[in-house]
Every structure is written in C-alpha cells, then in structure tokens.
Amino acid sequence: MTELQHFPLIINGERCEPASGEYADVINPADGNVIARAAMGDKADVDKAVAAARAAFDDRAWREMSPADRSKVLYSCAHVVMQNAQELIELEIACSGATLNRASNLDIPAVADLWMNLAEAVKTYPFVSNQSPRPLPEQWHSQIFKEPVGVCGLITAWNFPLLLFSWKVGPALAAGNTMVLKPSELTPTSSIRLAELLQQVLPPGVLNVVNGDGARVGDAMTLHRGIDKISFTGSTRVGRIVQTNCASTMKRCTLELGGKGPGIVLPDADLDMVAQGSLWAVYMNAGQACESGTRLLVHEDVYDELLQKLAERSDQVIVGNPADPATGVGPMSTEAHFHKVMGYIESGVAEGARVVCGGEPATVAGCEGGFYVQPTVLADVTNDMKVAREEIFGPVLSVIKYSDVDEAVRIANDTDYGLSAGIWTGDLVRAQQLARELRAGSVWVNDWHMMRTDAPFGGYKQSGYGRELGAQSIDAYVETKAVQMSFERVPERKGMQRIVHTTLGQ
Structure with a gap:
C-alpha cells in the first residue's frame, strides 16, 4: 500500500507542523478514496504565520522594492508555475475533481498569464503620482x-484552488504586501505545494499557508488584529x-x-450556438463555479x-473520471x-419543473465511489422556484420562458446576486444596449466564462x-496617501494661516 503524502503548513519559508499535530484526510471526489493528508x-498557527508575515513586511527591502524588481519577481512566479505544471495539474485533479482538459488548458495557462500581466502592470502602476x-x-x-496595505489574509474556495490562489496572491505580491493564505481544507494540496515551490523566489515570510477549517483558521484570520486586509472567495453565507x-x-x-447568472436568449439567436454555449456556461467544472450561467431565459418563440x-447536446456530454x-x-x-445538488433537482420537480434530461446520479466505470451527477436541464422553471433563487453549484440548468425583452431583463435582475449575466443574439448593437441594463459585474455576449486576466472580475x-x-x-491591496509640501518659507505670507493668526502681515 502506497504511503499517503503529507502536506504541512508553510510558515516563514519552511514546512511547518501544525501546533496541534492534527492532519486530515483529503478525498479524491472521483472515486471517494483518500489521496493525501x-x-x-489553528489560532496558534495563524499567530505564528502573521508574525512571520509582519516581520517580512517590516523589511524595507521587500516593502519598498522597485516596480522593475517586483516585475521580475512576478515573472519568476509565473515561470515556477509553468516549470511545475505537470505536478500541479495532477494535484489539482486529485483533490478537486478538475478535469484534465480544464486544468491543462485553462487553469495553468491562466495562472501564468495573470502573473505575467501583473508583472507588466506594476511597471506603470501609479505607485507615485504628482x-x-x-x-x-x-x-x-x-x-x-499608493502603498501596500500590510499583512493580507487570503481565503480561497474549494472549486478552483490554483486559479483562486493566483487571483489573490498575484496582486498582493504586486502591491508589495505579505500574506497568510488559507486554502479550503477540502482541496488544499495543490495550493500548499505551489506555495512551497514559490518559496524559492520569495523572501521568507512573504507567503505563508495555514490550512484548516473556517471555524478555527478562518475566524482566527478575520478577527486577527495583526492582519490588515482580508480577501475572501466563497459562499455569500460565509461572506x-x-x-x-x-x-x-x-x-x-x-x-x-455567489452568483445566479442569467442568460437571455433573444428570438434571433443562433440556437445551435446557444445550446452548446449555454451548457458550457453551466457544465464547466460540473457547475461548481460562481459565475456559471444557471438560469437560461428563452423567448417563447424559440x-x-x-x-x-x-437535450440532444447535453446527452453527448461525457461524464467521467476527471483524469x-x-x-x-x-x-x-x-x-x-x-x-x-440532488436535493435541488428534487425540489425543482416538486415545485413544478420538468426534467428534460439528466436528473439522476451518474455512474462512472472504475469510479464507483465517486460523486457524480448527470448533466441536467430543467424546463418550465419560474423565477420564484428554489432552483431559480438559490445557488445550486452543480450541473443543473434552469430554463425560464419569457414573452418580451423587458420581462426578460426584469427576471434576470430579480435575484440577490449580480456576478455574471449573458445575452444570446445576432444583433450585437442591441446586445450592447441590453448589457447596460443587466445588474452584473460581467456581461458576456454569445459565450460564457470569458474572463480575461487583464480585465476586472x-x-x-x-x-x-x-x-x-x-x-x-x-487597487484592492494598496492604501492611498496624499503628501502635501509647502514652498512658501516666509511666515507672513502664509495666507491660510491668517484665519487663526489674524495679526500676520500687519
């Protein structure tokens, strides 16, 4: 029997055992087997990591590094990712269930691309302006x-460990901060390993990792007086x-x-493109993405x-071993x-939705212990149903019928969320107009998940x-300071000071 690999904490540039000595199993969702520990x-480990991060931040050599030198550091981080891509991909697949196609063709290139974009951005970022x-x-x-905030606490979600790692660590480094990262305890292995690899290009204490659950590590970080900023990705409830x-x-x-992304299908849309694209919108990462297009608003004519x-396109999607x-x-x-997720599908049917395809657990040969759900399309959904209001976070598409565009916009915006939205149409001018009416941070036209690393999300x-x-x-990792300098050296000429010193100039 192969001995399980252990992933420790990373504090002050070194592998570090947890204060409690406690390790937890990491489960491969593809087959239900334990793959690592x-x-x-706990709080003691957070205290130790914060102290290391504070000492690194107090080192002026790191905090006041020139933009040109910081650019080199970010490029080096990108190179570390690419040099160790195979190992990181394997860890990402095993701990999170990411598909090989996605981890290889999206995640790893996007991580490197983001850090290289930031490496260029720091050269012209207005750290000092006159x-x-x-x-x-x-x-x-x-x-x-614009100066670094200080010690940053970074808390990532379980669904895209490496991507979310890069989204937070990259800009925090670019601004000159130090950090304590808490990956999800469900999918920590790729993040811990990447942090370990990055120690070869970062000073000790700049990037520390304390794995653990939210009740012990997350609370300790968000309440810690030594942490100056928190960046969190996860559910709205925990947020x-x-x-x-x-x-x-x-x-x-x-x-x-969270999100509950609506996609509006206009009558002139290419329906073959919509069928393929809207399923990509909700099936990517098995629907476990906050920006997924989970509500499809379709004009009654089509x-x-x-x-x-x-249904035809969904039946062709292959559910299987992510490797x-x-x-x-x-x-x-x-x-x-x-x-x-299965409970959400059942609730949709109970409230009157119709299962067009899927709706059941899926069985994958050789992975009988895995946690698979058939790609599912629910029709006749109304926007007051639970499946339309709450974030399912699974491969489930809710299709809602509408009669006119104004109604579609109202339905699209009738949600607590506002992360993503989309429009499917052949009229790009009209799409631009509708995009301004949708209350979401990202609006995509005739596609989904179009997230550039040089565009805000x-x-x-x-x-x-x-x-x-x-x-x-x-911008989220800097403080802004104004420094004003007076050139007037003659006290009697200080015009504003005469408000108090009324005898000046007499």
Missing part, C-alpha cells in the same frame, strides 16, 4: 502615494460572517461570493426548439455536496464587492 492549523502645483492660496506641491468579523477591527475586506437542442482527457464533466467536490449586490484580475486588482 493535510495539516490542520499633482500640478496650485498658486492659490500659496504654492503647494502634492504627491499621491457575511467574514464581513462581520472584519468590521470588529475595521479591516479592509474584499469579497467574491423555447421548445431550444429545449430539444439542449481521462475525454471527460467533459467530472464529480461533485464532496459526498455532502453531491446530496445537496467581481460582483454587484450579494455577489460581493471589490474586483479581481487585471491591473485594477492591485
């Missing part, structure tokens, strides 16, 4: 500095807790939370025809989440606030 940290002198009431010189905890110490906080095409390159849809992340309403990706992501 990961350290489970305002023009103003002669009245006297000659003042003004500079605006509220994070926000409340951060308020106790007035921490800076950015949140990337409703029945599109349902038939959706198989032929697999298009892999497993749910955990057994508990599998039952949650984030949500409206209860999908959170703040933006990740692009040069704008650096």
